[in-house]
Amino acid sequence: MKPMTFAALSRLYFPDYSACWARKKMIEMIAVNPLLAKELAGCGFEHRGFFFTPRQLDLIFEQLGEP
Numbered sequence: 001m002k003p004m005t006f007a008a009l010s011r012l013y014f015p016d017y018s019a020c021w022a023r024k025k026m027i028e029m030i031a032v033n034p035l036l037a038k039e040l041a042g043c044g045f046e047h048r049g050f051f052f053t054p055r056q057l058d059l060i061f062e063q064l065g066e067p
Contacts, residue, residue, distance in 0.1 A: 003052060009052055027047050036063040
């Protein structure tokens with residue numbers, strides 16, 4: 001799996017939202033899932049980042065399901 005931009009992943013989960021709102025909703029989904037937030041933080045995730053690493057994507061897909 002290749003790295004993916006935050007915007008691209010957000011738009012996959014929220015295709016009917018603008019890029020800005022999709023990103024905000026993605027941040028919210030991560031924040032309300034303490035296990036996911038903790039695991040992502042352990043992999044160096046910062047919500048101001050531009051890319052998700054393959055490992056971070058794996059964690060997101062495990063916790064939230066594939067979009």
